[in-house]
Amino acid sequence: MAAAPSTKGSLREDLTCAICCDLFREPVMLSCMHHFCRPCISRYWRGTQGPVTCPQCRKEFSSKQFQTNYLVAAMVEKVRAATSDTYVRNLEKQLRDTLESIRLRKEDYINSIRRDKEKMNIIKKVRTDLQARVKGEFRALYQTLHDEETCMLEQLRREEEEELGKVQRHLEAMDVAVKELEDNIRVLQQASAGTENMVLTELPQLRPCVQMDVTPEFDINAFSKKYTGPLQYITWRKMFKSLSPGPCPLTYDVDTAHPSIHVSRDKTVAVECNVMNHHTNNNKRFLQCVNILASQSFQSGRHYWEVEVGSSPKWDLGMASEAVDRHARIKLSPESGYWTLRLRNGNEYSAGTQPWTRLQLRSSLQRVGVYLDFDERKVSFYNADDMSLLYSFVNGPREKVFPFFSPCISDSSHKPTPIKLLYYPPVALSG
Known part of the structure; x- marks a missing residue:
């Protein structure tokens, strides 16, 4: 990307007539492969009798012959259009709009990262509350049901790890996406700064930005429902001989x-x-x-x-x-x-x-x-x-x-x- 200004300057020099020192107008090529404006070379040879010479290499020609170079003419028109005030203004506007768009996208990603971190705190807090509740349910049966409690807490830990893993993976992906956007911002800022000393002909090459999915939702009810029901009774249905008391004894009115x-x-x-x-x-x-x-x-x-x-x-x-x-x-x-x-x-x-x-x-x-x-x-x-x-x-x-x-x-x-x-x-x- 840094070589772009010198390349553009070299191209303009290559398309500049050595006689008028301006971009070619109706470029023609001599037998020595040098190019000049048709009016310039015609004026240069005007009044010359006999052999003529190339203004650059001084090669001598027996007659005034040259050939129109349509490819060079097309290139000159592109350069001339690219250096027009309207084109430059449009390109600079595209640069500003692209830079602002990427900045806004970065801001969205940073906000998404903040929400991810808040959700991670919610998950951790819910897990802490559920753990306290699970322990409370098992306190009366702790000695006889210690293995059951340990198993359930391990399951809760794995589910927490799974939920945190979802958000963590999204968070890491967001960090990568933000870094890519920051790289593009730097490239665009460098290009924007370079327009002070040169004419910008095209946008610099940007790294493709990854489209990020929405942050995975955390369903507190789905996460909690296994641990907020009648845990002692659920366990009793597996080991009910060790449980006291049983369910409510009801009678009809x-x-x-x-x-x-x-x-x-x-x-x-x-x-x-x-x-x-x-x-x-x-x-x-x-x-x-x-x-x-x-x-x-x-x-x-x-x-x-x-x-x-x-x-x-x-x-x-x-x-x-x-x-x-x-x-x-x-x-x-x-x-x-x-x-x-x-x-x-x-x-x-x-x-x-x-x-x-x-x-x-x-x-x-x-x-x-x-x-x-x-x-x-x-x-x-x-x-x-x-x-x-x-x-x-x-x-x-x-x-x-x-x-x-x-x-x-x-x-x-x-x-x-x-x-x-x-x-x-x-x-x-x-x-």
């Missing part, structure tokens, strides 16, 4: 049951029936929808319980605010005071949002686990057979809530299936 729901004597089984039960009128009872609540309520802390739904083709379950309207038909959604999971047509599972959020499950649910973290306003649903997370609400209740259930109205082709409240898992998990 008969006074809330819709008249078509029959409740067992121990208040742990509810089933829809064709015959309407005799009931006393009270403000607690559901009258329009086949719903029922548990007797227990929650307004602080963390709680977990399990429900057996069996082979029922449809049901709703979750939790409901104490203030829900029990005498009207209301769509089940957090806005109406319900946080639920539902089943329709035997295989269509959905979370109770508006509109419904369809869930893709690998197998049918037999037992559903419900987890409430009241303080963090999270409501989560699990497949109680393998403790896989089905869905989480992050806008949970603020006021007192009750476990909520609905066996729904059964079709004539299906025998009503009860909804059972489980005190203990029926079998131990192996492995």
